[in-house]
Each structure stands twice: as C-alpha cells, then as structure tokens.
Amino acid sequence: MKKEVKDTIIAELGAKLKEFPHFYLVDLAGLNAEATSNLRRKCFKNDIKMIVVKNTLLREAFQASDIDFEPLYGALKGTTAVMFAHTANVPAKLLKEYAKEGVPALKGAYAEETIFGADQLEALVAIKSKNEVIAEIVALLQSPAKNVISALQSGANTIHGVLKTLGERPE
Structure with a gap:
C-alpha cells in the first residue's frame, strides 16, 4: 500500500473519530460472508458505521487524535472492525445479540469519554x-x-x- 493511500485512510479514520463520539473495536474472525453481511445490515438499520481496518493504520489515527487511546492499543491484534455510533449503547446491544455465538467479539470500546475493556459488554449495554x-x-x-x-x-x-x-x- 502506498504512503499516500495510508495517509488518506488515517485521515479518514481521524475524521470518523471526531465525527462519532463513541466507537467499539470488534473481532470479526469466524464470521462467514453471509453473517458479516447480516451484521452490516443490522449496523446500517441502527445507524452504526462499521469499517474493517488495518490495526497499524488505526493505531496511527489514535496517535494523531487529541484523546489518549493508549489503553486500546493492546486490542489491536487480529481482525479488527470499528463500529462508530452516535449513541453509546446501541452497538453494545447489537453485540449482545451475538454474545451466545461469541462472534463478533468485543475487543474494547470508547463510550461516554471512557475506555472499556472486552469484558465490560454488560456495562456498555447499561449506559x-x-x-x-x-x-x-x-x-x-x-x-x-x-x-x-x-x-x-x-x-x-x-x-x-x-x-x-x-x-x-x-x-
């Protein structure tokens, strides 16, 4: 990937981080194409913007941000999708529907100006x-x-x- 393309992606991610006050880092590994498509449809219906990103590019967007996202760096491993939302608990409720299957799995979240870990899905739903x-x-x-x-x-x-x-x- 060329440096210009990477810089463009990082800038777009930075704009999304500013536009949406809440985001969730999700692991989509284990979802087939049909399940991923269904998840994307549900995200669209719930006004959630879901983007699959490269971890290194997301880390650079985090570093360029005014907010310190360092506690989320550990979650940037494997396949990562970012779910951007205007309402803090909507992605959590969507992920809870899938909790029985274990996929997609929550890696971390930034909601209500607080960083949440992968084990705090119930707290995110309660917001x-x-x-x-x-x-x-x-x-x-x-x-x-x-x-x-x-x-x-x-x-x-x-x-x-x-x-x-x-x-x-x-x-």
Whole structure:
C-alpha cells in the first residue's frame, strides 16, 4: 500500500473519530460472508458505521487524535472492525445479540469519554443514551405534578359534594 493511500485512510479514520463520539473495536474472525453481511445490515438499520481496518493504520489515527487511546492499543491484534455510533449503547446491544455465538467479539470500546475493556459488554449495554436519560427525568418530574393535580381534582369533587349536600339541606 502506498504512503499516500495510508495517509488518506488515517485521515479518514481521524475524521470518523471526531465525527462519532463513541466507537467499539470488534473481532470479526469466524464470521462467514453471509453473517458479516447480516451484521452490516443490522449496523446500517441502527445507524452504526462499521469499517474493517488495518490495526497499524488505526493505531496511527489514535496517535494523531487529541484523546489518549493508549489503553486500546493492546486490542489491536487480529481482525479488527470499528463500529462508530452516535449513541453509546446501541452497538453494545447489537453485540449482545451475538454474545451466545461469541462472534463478533468485543475487543474494547470508547463510550461516554471512557475506555472499556472486552469484558465490560454488560456495562456498555447499561449506559443510557441522552434521550433515555431525558425521558426518565421528565417522567420523574411529571409524577409529583400528576399526584398533586389528582389530589386537587379529587378534593374539589369532595368539597363540591359537601357544599351541594349542605345547600340542599332544609333549614
């Protein structure tokens, strides 16, 4: 491979590292062509960009980055695919579907500005996306307000009933 081509690939990987806040390093060894094609389709449906890369070129892209990815250097062995995503837990959930088969296997990940190892798939699945956290906060904020409104409405009906009864009572 010519140096110009390598430099172009490294620049493209660097751009992907800046564009996507989360990425997973995955070992695709053991997947046949059909299984790899199915995985790519699932990645596309889940808005995940999957690229098979040479480990040395990915290491150079890591080194050119502003972020220290040195703990992930040990994972750069064998066949490596990078799954780029905007939501931290989506690739983890996809990999968990394949966990029974053991392929593809997680090598490492960078999610929510933290580096995760190959044995931390469950922790990655448990990460909540920004939208999930916002939905939980809104639900928590709505719950007390709904209780107050419900109490006021039931109290209003009770007071109305008492006043109506007192008004209808003969003197």
